[in-house]
Amino acid sequence: xxxxxxxxxxxxxxxGKDVELRCDPISGHTALYWYRQRLxxxxxxxxxxxxxxxxxxxxxxxDRFSAERTGESVxxxxxxxxxxxxxxxxxxxxxxxxxxxxxxxxxxxGTRLTVV
Amino acid sequence: QKEVEQDPGPxxxxxxxxxxxxxxxxxxxxxYFMWYRQYSRKGPELLMYTYSSGNKEDGxxxxxxxxxxxxxxxxxxxxxxxxxxxxxxxxxxxxxxxKLVFGTGTRLLVSP
Numbered sequence: 164x165x166x167x168x169x170x171x172x173x174x175x176x177x178x179g180k181d182v183e184l185r186c187d188p189i190s191g192h193t194a195l196y197w198y199r200q201r202l203x204x205x206x207x208x209x210x211x212x213x214x215x216x217x218x219x220x221x222x223x224x225x226d227r228f229s230a231e232r233t234g235e236s237v238x239x240x241x242x243x244x245x246x247x248x249x250x251x252x253x254x255x256x257x258x259x260x261x262x263x264x265x266x267x268x269x270x271x272x273g274t275r276l277t278v279v
Numbered sequence: 280q281k282e283v284e285q286d287p288g289p290x291x292x293x294x295x296x297x298x299x300x301x302x303x304x305x306x307x308x309x310x311y312f313m314w315y316r317q318y319s320r321k322g323p324e325l326l327m328y329t330y331s332s333g334n335k336e337d338g339x340x341x342x343x344x345x346x347x348x349x350x351x352x353x354x355x356x357x358x359x360x361x362x363x364x365x366x367x368x369x370x371x372x373x374x375x376x377x378k379l380v381f382g383t384g385t386r387l388l389v390s391p
Contacts, residue, residue: 266376
């Protein structure tokens with residue numbers, strides 16, 4: 164596709180369940196990022212990938228959060244034992260280059276996660 | 280104290296007005312300064328970015344960075360109803376787009 168694709172677009176889950184969020188980056192983009200946007204707050208950095216390695220995982224809120232990436236393609240963000248405070252829009256972005264300055268990151272439409 | 284502060288608005292203006300959106304920040308390591316526009320239920324899209332201090336103009340949009348005051352601005356001239364959206368400032372250190380710190384966003388409403 165032409166842009167970053169995220170699925171599902173909406174997810175409602177019960178507290179304590181595990182969820183998987185998927186991101187398909189723009190073809191050829193080597194860098195991939197995950198951000199979280201909670202209501203009334205700015206986007207929070209979670210993790211980024213260069214290829215399938217994650218040099219910076221410092222934004223992951225707890226060990227319930229994990230992410231992986233297959234090569235320079237799909238990434239999955241997994242939240243285990245979801246809590247109500249995990250309710251947010253999870254945004255994925257991708258960009259061409261990695262390194263000093265980098266290049267523009269293009270965002271997907273996000274997955275709106277609601278934990279009830 | 281948040282690293283980046285941004286007035287959430289909403290900011291309501293009539294069509295044709297000049298709009299001024301601002302952010303302040305506390306981290307002197309920030310070197311890259313971006314403005315994103317986010318329509319409802321959409322992902323943010325990059326409007327402009329600047330490196331270090333100075334001004335940058337692109338059509339109706341002008342971005343200004345004053346590192347001495349830790350203050351950045353986005354000006355929109357001849358505002359249009361289609362400009363109604365949430366505007367997010369974002370910043371980063373030498374890593375550029377790799378790890379952005381965002382403001383909370385300012386909601387702008389331009390009435391016809």
